Amino acid sequence: MKKQYSINLEKKWQKFWGKEKIYKFNPQKKATFFSVDTPPPTVSGKMHLGHAFSYTHIDIIARYHRMIGENVFFPFGTDDNGLPTEKLVEKENNVNIFNMKRNEFISLCQKTLKKLRPEFIRDWKNIGISCDFDLTYSTISKDVQRLSQKFFIDLYHKNRAYRGEFPVLWCSNCQTAIAQADLEDKNIESFFVNIKFELEEEGEIIIATTRPELLSSCVAIFVHPNDKRYKNLINKKAIVPIFGQKVLILEDEKVNPEKGTGIVMCCTFGDVTDVEWYFDHKLPLKISINPNGTMNELSQKYQGLKIKEARQKIIEDLEKEGKAIKKEKISHIVNVHERCGTEAEILVNWQWFIKYLDLKDDFIKIDKKIKWFPEYMRKRYENWVKGLKWDWCISRQRYFGIPFPVWYCKRCQKIKIAEISQLPVDPLNSKPKTSCSCGSKEFIPEESVLDTWATSSLTPQIAIDLIKNKNIKEKLFPMSLRPQAHDIINFWLFYTIARSKLHFNKIPWKTVMISGFVLDPKGEKMSKSKGNVVFPQEIISKYGADVLRHWAAKASLGEDIRWDEKEINASKRTIIKLWNAARFCLSNLKDFNNKKINFKNLEDEDKWILSILEETIKDYHYNLKKFEFKKSREVIDNFFWKYFCDNYLEIVKPRFYNKNISKNSKNAAQSVLYILLLSVLKLYAPFMPHITEEIYQSYFKKWEKEKSIHLSLLPEFNKKLLNTKIKKDFEEIIDLISSVRKYKSEKGFSLKKEINKLIIESKNKNKIEKHSNLLKSVMNIKIIEFKKIFQDSINVNSNIKIQIEE
């Protein structure tokens, strides 16, 4: 081993693992299957620190299961269809999707992905992830298209997928329907305008609104049924300013009498409540907004203006007419499209939906069969399911996605679904295999594509589809683990459970493990706009992947962590310490091999450390089985630093340096050192795969049979090696050493300063006397004497007193 630890060794082992296919899924092995539904990252340029963080957690778990002998199925995938890719491609090539032909844009997407994907995946290899990269999927590949279309058709035949003209959330910037989950909140400055409406008969009412541009869409006015102020208005008609239509005043409990004037206008559609009123009160439909975010002919003289322009113009006109009596600047929270920040509109459109609102209770019930780590995260899922108000709109008016395998008959408009044998199919480029039941052979293709989540909700099926053997496929599903971060519980996790319920009436995985986020040192989210983004590749080139991984493993499951470069130093120290400790051990194991391991002549310190090692192994397994990698890391760190390095190595040194040590004692020390170091390496291997591999290869490989430490088995807890009595007795020796160290430290002496005489008073004289030579050499003491002490004593513990003569 080299004297200096170097992070260059990481690249070497990454190549080795790839070349030797160390992480290859080997279903022939007779063992329990452990299948991971790896999150496919969106190809969006670079990996961010949150990725490095949560994928480390996943990898630790996968490596752990591999090292307890399980058959680990750990595929990799990239999510590269849909809007994010389109945005990336537009940016990367400096083009605008609306100025391009559909086919040209799609091929540009394919070309760009082909260029960026390998570089993107390399980031994952750089953190040492142990996926089987022979099992890699892309959500836009032909195979996945076939599979996604097949499952769409399944839903269609189950009467779960339907086409309808319904109010949908709409992004006027991206010009596509979006789902509830695509929304995020944004604080937006706006005006709350009080508008005067004349009543048909006599009098007037004041309505407060932030959306005066929707006056032309006003179809009713609502007051609260218990609002005494307005009781007399109910069922009367009011005249909408500027546009002059007469609308009924109705009552509804959803009105908040405290808000504005307590009178609210209902437009089709200003918000979700409007949609509910539209259905509940069977109101007419009046749409004023075009899909591109401009006003349509219904808004008369405002036609062609953008929404915000129209809003301003209408306010001006209302003011001129004296109809706008108060304008108040407010900042309020509105729903915007997560991808582009545009305020979401509600338009009526022909879209494809998955009907699932009737299954809300079932989604909650089936989830109870899944184990959540941490358990409290389950509530977020349940909360989301309970709050669902819309069926899942799965069509998007985009180019780069998986097409619907659907046509419509030109003559009778009937839906024509593709046949399974012709999948994957793009209805724009091909035709149905048979004619319509009405006899017509002419069809109009569906131009929309499937929502990204409609495909990524099938990742268990996509991943398992990479395996061709039927028996093995069955063993892989339901999968063992879905690991992911908490931000997409409402999307990816929920949709996957929903699909699994709809298609198979089964849970998709047995367990869910939720990671947190990496925040900046102030506890704020990292974002490009704030300029506080930390790139993991920069951390890796500075400290190495093992350091980053060791740091990432200190987080509690589900908890966010703050990035603080100071804290990564603790991890760096651990790696260097491991390097140096290994160097010391190996220099004393040169003439040793595993055939010489012999536990017959163990000294008490050997039994003591082996006993603590067993406790460590026990706690390590106990915690990792519960996905508590943080605690397992603590357990092994503690053993390594406190017991192995600080005490055992110091105590054992004389057995290598002193020439008058017996061969048997030296052999015992070497045996223990061999076992200890190998155990420490293995226990650390899931956390720090590179350095542990380097040390393993440089010595242990010769004697152990596995060609990589990552294919070896972790030590199992062996009750026989626990030795509570020796452990307890020897702890007194450690206490004694500590007390002498403390004495020297307080006096300002070097720890190596020679001490003339140590006087010990103890009831257990014999037990201590046995270790006199050890104490003398570790603490550099000339004489040890046992007698009663009358003054100047130091209490070591309740049993032992000492006095020191320099």
Add this chain to the structure above:
RNA sequence: GGGCAAUUAGCUCAGGGGUAGAGCGUUUCGUUCACAUCGAAAAGGUCGCAGGUUCAAAUCCUGCAUUGCCCACCA
């Protein structure tokens, strides 16, 4: 407004009825013999507040406060 979580040392966080813990930071001391990218040691806390249960509460229960997240509200 509903839900979830957090509140412990200067900082980041463990612990979960019986003596208050770690790492970082601070201070002091110490290097030929694995490691100064190190070691030894010290200082440092009414465990958010108020009640209750108990022989005993940081820990369990109730309420409150503060912070964060998810959802709802968006007229």
